[in-house]
Amino acid sequence: MSNQINSNYSRDSNKLLIVVLALSVLMAAITVDMVTPVLDMIGTDLGGSEAQVSWVVSGVALVLAIAIPFYGRLSDFWEVKKLFTIGILILSIGSLICALAPSLSILVFGRMVQGAGMASIPVLSVVVISKIYPPGQRGGILGIIAGCIGIGTAGGPIFGGIIGQWLGWNSLFWIVFSLGLLIAIGAQISMQKVIPTDSEEPKIFDILGGILLGLTVGLLLLGITLADTYGFGSYPTIVSLTISLSTFIALIIRTATAKQPFIPPILLKNRLYLNSVLIAFFSMFAYFSILVFVPLLVVEVNEMTPGGAGMILLPGGAAVAILSPVVGKLSDRVKPKILLIAGLIVMGISTLFMSLFAGYQPIFISIGVLGIGVSFALINSPANNIAVTALSKEQVGVGMGLFQGALYLGAGAGAALIGALLSVRREFMSALNPFYVLNAPHYSDIFLAVTCITVIALIITFSLRNQKS
Incomplete structure (x- = not known):
């Protein structure tokens, strides 16, 4: 059966589909880390040590990294519209459990259920886009999706802090529950059936x-x-x-x-695809580490309030939101490799800048975060575009599932490993960066480590063969 968009599929349906996908990705990105500013409130209300309460965040990342590849592979067997709707409903059920949770263990369980449903959103959104839109039109739509991810990731803590302080942490989950039901209805109205591609032999999961x-x-x-x-x-x-x-x-x-x-061996022989996965992993490792540890820096060293710390991330989120759709369209017209190189160079310069000025005036860190936002906009949609273009129609489901899984694995690994480095270097009085002269050497060190990760991604990008998506 054909995967292609039906010629009678109206432009209005296309517009509604883009809105539904964008809203779902935005909601998912916000949901991941919206609870970060209210963890103290949750601990006070439900009890538990700091390490136990942290599972309200890390439990979601764990489930996402596991479940995303499954949704990608399942899209090769099931009709995507049904699979997407089921994922949204699971997210809504998890949100309801969280909103009503009487204990910390139930809240963590609900968050994991959220993650099990949320995992459907990033990968199936890309699968739908790749199978409905031709190569020359994908970049712009992927750019919109990337922009929503950037807004949600940077805005999640801001949203969680303001709404949680105003209405209580339970209200965050009631909002996600309501949005989930709305998106499920929108998906039923707007999403065309995307039938798995027929193959010459029966498929085995x-x-x-x-x-x-x-x-x-x-x-x-x-x-x-x-x-x-x-x-x-x-x-x-x-x-x-x-x-x-x-x-x-x-x-x-x-x-x-x-x-x-489960992983077709042909994917492991596809060098272009594998390199795009590695670039996604290392770039998300760097990006998410900045989002996690910049607020900690300005609260600990500059003595800012949690709300003020969240606002430091705003320039980066705004840059991602504004630039991602533009970059996405560019990736349809120019070689994505050029955009990736530019983005990784900007990211490396920004993290090195932050390594030099960690602990100085917060405005300097905000400038670095702005650079990180610009770089992520230059990286995300071109990397997605390269990955999709490197895959055949039969490989898109499993291939993009693994690709999106690598993104979230990079985010989780980055936050944990950089956090461990921060703990180890906290006792040292001098920074690894020989040019650093301020009073937060441990933060200078972690930003320098993120710079090194960015360099690895840049080296991989240079090895990409020239291609125009």
Whole structure:
């Protein structure tokens, strides 16, 4: 059956579809970290240690990293409209559980249910766009999606802080619950049926391969998170990382021996696609680390309020929102590699600038965050465009599931590993950056580490073969 858009599919339906996808991605991005400013309120109301309360955030990241590739692979078997709607409804159910949660454990469970539904949104949005819009029109739509991700990621803490302080933390989940129902209705009205592509042989869903991938990614992220709390030498960390390595080896064997493995071997031979996945991982590692640790810096060192700290992120979010649609359209007309190189250079300069001025006037950090926002706008939609273009129609579902999973794995790994580095370097009186002379050397060090991660992504980008999407 054909995946292509029906010729009678109206322009009004197209516009509504874009609105539905943009709103859903915006909601998902906000939902991930909207609770960060109200964790103290949650701890006071429901009890629990700081480490236990942190699972209100890390539990979502863990489930997202596991579930996103599953939704991508399922889109090769199920009709996407139904799958997307089911995901939104699961998110709404999780939000309802969170809003009514009488204890911290129920709240964490509800957040994980949210993550299980939320995981459908980023990957299925890209799958729908890639199968409905031709290559010359995808970039602009992907740019809108990227802009919404940027707004939501940067605006989530601001939204959570203001609404949570005004109406209470439960109100955040009632809002997401209501929006979820609205989006589910909008999807039913606007989304055309996208039928999985027929193949010459019957399709087999590799459940074992999917479980092995989920265990590998989930335990890796869990191990990194535990290392941030207890140290890399702790027993829980070692056990988690060891099992993750074991399941990864089993996944390799399964991929090599199964008739239709969860990860098609042809993807592993697609160098352009693999490089786009690595670029996505490292760039999100850097971007999300900045979003997490800049507020901590200005609260701890500059003694700003949590609300003021959230506003420091506003220039970056505004830059992503304004530039992403423009960059997305550009990626349809110029080589995405050029945009990626420009974005990673801007990101490297911005993080190095922040390494030099960490602890100085917050306006300087805000300038760095603005540069990070510009860079993310230059990176995100071109990387998506390259990945989609590198895949055949039959590979888009699983390929973009793995791609989007790499984004969230990068975000989770970045926050945890940079957090561990911050803890280790906190006791040192001098910075690794020889030009740093201020009073926050540990923050200078983590921004320098993020610069190094950006350089790795830039090296990979230079290795991309020239291509015009």
